[in-house]
Amino acid sequence: MDIPRIFNITESAHRIHNPITPEKLATLGAALRLETGARVLDLGSGSGEMLCTWARDHGIVGTGIDMSRLFTEQARRRAVELDVVDRVEFIHGDAAGHVSAGKVDVAACVGASWIGGGIAGTIELLARSLRAGGILLIGEPFWRRLPPTEEIARGCLANAISDFSTLPELLASFGRLGYDVVEMVLADQDGWDRYEAAKWLTMRRWLDANPDDELASEVRARLTSEPGRHATFTREYLGWGVFALMAR
Numbered sequence: 001m002d003i004p005r006i007f008n009i010t011e012s013a014h015r016i017h018n019p020i021t022p023e024k025l026a027t028l029g030a031a032l033r034l035e036t037g038a039r040v041l042d043l044g045s046g047s048g049e050m051l052c053t054w055a056r057d058h059g060i061v062g063t064g065i066d067m068s069r070l071f072t073e074q075a076r077r078r079a080v081e082l083d084v085v086d087r088v089e090f091i092h093g094d095a096a097g098h099v100s101a102g103k104v105d106v107a108a109c110v111g112a113s114w115i116g117g118g119i120a121g122t123i124e125l126l127a128r129s130l131r132a133g134g135i136l137l138i139g140e141p142f143w144r145r146l147p148p149t150e151e152i153a154r155g156c157l158a159n160a161i162s163d164f165s166t167l168p169e170l171l172a173s174f175g176r177l178g179y180d181v182v183e184m185v186l187a188d189q190d191g192w193d194r195y196e197a198a199k200w201l202t203m204r205r206w207l208d209a210n211p212d213d214e215l216a217s218e219v220r221a222r223l224t225s226e227p228g229r230h231a232t233f234t235r236e237y238l239g240w241g242v243f244a245l246m247a248r
């Protein structure tokens, strides 16, 4: 079981697989006022940066589940590096339908809401692991500027304008699902550069090392087109944030 190989190639050097920076991840951890021993569940935990740094900085204990074998191995290595192996655990597997054995204080899905079939389904899934009064974290894109055409939405790798909301609409949608938005940390364009531009050097180095790989032509095409696509579309039109929610 694994995610499509192209992601394991293009994001192999990422510690954070989203436009949030290490600084903003730290801001989020502080904003949530996490207490020592707080239990955190992270569905789609990637390379484990959120759980590992929050274990180091706030003494949380956490479990992450991710379908990428590579990212899960990287998460385990990061836990060793930050000396938090006794506090965090990373499971390689499908997080769809995953409910923790005991209730957690924080249940998160940061940039992987397809795991629950969309925002509403992911909130419902996370809520099944959450203690009463706990905090749910969801990381999602929104339209920073509403695309004037469907073509621009597709340039942002959305299927349609209707894939995402504006920020006020997204916040209102959490309310309609019965949740208070109690905190948020938003990415900015520099954060998007860290996420997107970091793929370019990774792709270039991978191409130099793997010229005969079956994905070489796809990676070559992406490396050629991605800087322009990012600057024209994603960087201008797409916002992203992590939203902290509590049930009303």
Ligand code: SAH
Residues within 6 Å of the ligand: 003, 015, 016, 017, 018, 043, 044, 045, 046, 047, 048, 049, 065, 066, 067, 068, 071, 093, 094, 095, 096, 109, 110, 111, 112, 115
């Ligand atoms: N939350 C992490 C990773 C976000 S990228 C971070 O912010 O860095 C999305 C992640 O979801 C990837 O690591 C991918 O491997 C993982 N993923 C995709 N489908 C999944 C599934 N069905 N179950 C678990 N993880 C999944």
